[in-house]
Amino acid sequence: MAEPAVKANELVKWFGEGEARTVAVRGVSFEARFGEMLYIVGPSGSGKTTLLSMISGILRPNEGTVTVEDQDIWSLASDQIAEFRLNRVGFVFQDYHLFPRLTTLENVAIPLILKKRDWRESLNTAMEYLEIVGLKDRAQLPPVKLSGGEQQRVAIARAIAGRPDLLIFDEPTASLDGDTGRKIVDFVKNNILNDQRCIIIVTHDSRIYEYSDRIMRMEDGRITGVEQGGAREE
Numbered sequence: 145m146a147e148p149a150v151k152a153n154e155l156v157k158w159f160g161e162g163e164a165r166t167v168a169v170r171g172v173s174f175e176a177r178f179g180e181m182l183y184i185v186g187p188s189g190s191g192k193t194t195l196l197s198m199i200s201g202i203l204r205p206n207e208g209t210v211t212v213e214d215q216d217i218w219s220l221a222s223d224q225i226a227e228f229r230l231n232r233v234g235f236v237f238q239d240y241h242l243f244p245r246l247t248t249l250e251n252v253a254i255p256l257i258l259k260k261r262d263w264r265e266s267l268n269t270a271m272e273y274l275e276i277v278g279l280k281d282r283a284q285l286p287p288v289k290l291s292g293g294e295q296q297r298v299a300i301a302r303a304i305a306g307r308p309d310l311l312i313f314d315e316p317t318a319s320l321d322g323d324t325g326r327k328i329v330d331f332v333k334n335n336i337l338n339d340q341r342c343i344i345i346v347t348h349d350s351r352i353y354e355y356s357d358r359i360m361r362m363e364d365g366r367i368t369g370v371e372q373g374g375a376r377e378e
């Protein structure tokens with residue numbers, strides 16, 4: 145049995161106060177292991193994005209702890225949390241989070257440049273990842289010139305270019321056609337996932353369920369079940 149990469153313990157998150165309070169996550173505990181693709185599924189508003197944000201160092205929980213490889217991340221100082229996000233986590237969000245004033249290539253190179261790698265080497269590596277997601281010919285364009293699906297592929301290239309050990313994807317294939325979505329997840333599964341990495345994917349896209357190792361279901365801020373995914377044995 146692989147070691148856990150992420151341990152969430154009794155996480156609670158609410159937004160607003162008094163009558164306006166919404167409790168998004170109501171005491172969630174789970175483990176995600178190295179070497180697995182864990183999917184989190186559930187209806188809209190069930191707390192999936194809020195949970196991802198807490199385990200990836202973006203959103204501080206009101207209660208509970210998140211341990212990533214024996215490090216209680218929310219006990220760290222804020223600059224250490226920022227460092228954790230930069231060095232250990234790759235993100236792909238529903239709305240891409242690309243920088244509009246940078247080229248597509250520079251967007252993919254950002255995590256490498258922030259890690260103080262050489263500028264030219266970063267751009268070369270970024271180009272390799274753009275090629276992998278089929279967008280080498282868009283390298284010099286700003287993201288606004290790309291379709292939604294293409295922007296999502298840029299976000300995926302950026303997340304994997306830094307080769308982080310924890311990859312967090314929030315609806316990564318929502319605006320991709322079936323073939324492109326499967327191709328990208330297939331690539332991530334076969335080339336990025338390894339025994340030192342853990343990939344957590346929130347998705348409604350049943351076309352990519354076959355790549356999951358486990359599927360965790362959420363409803364109304366709680367986990368309602370965990371089942372084996374559709375991943376085929378090697």
Ligand SMILES: Nc1ncnc2c1ncn2[C@@H]1O[C@H](COP(=O)(O)OP(=O)(O)OP(=O)(O)O)[C@@H](O)[C@H]1O
Nearest residue numbers: 159160166167168187188189190191192193194195
């Ligand atoms: N910043 C916020 N301020 C107020 N309420 C919020 C905020 N973020 C989330 N919520 C509320 O928390 C609940 C859970 O939202 P969350 O986005 O985590 O769900 P989700 O399962 O990811 O939904 P979706 O599948 O639509 O992305 C919802 O009721 C949502 O309205």
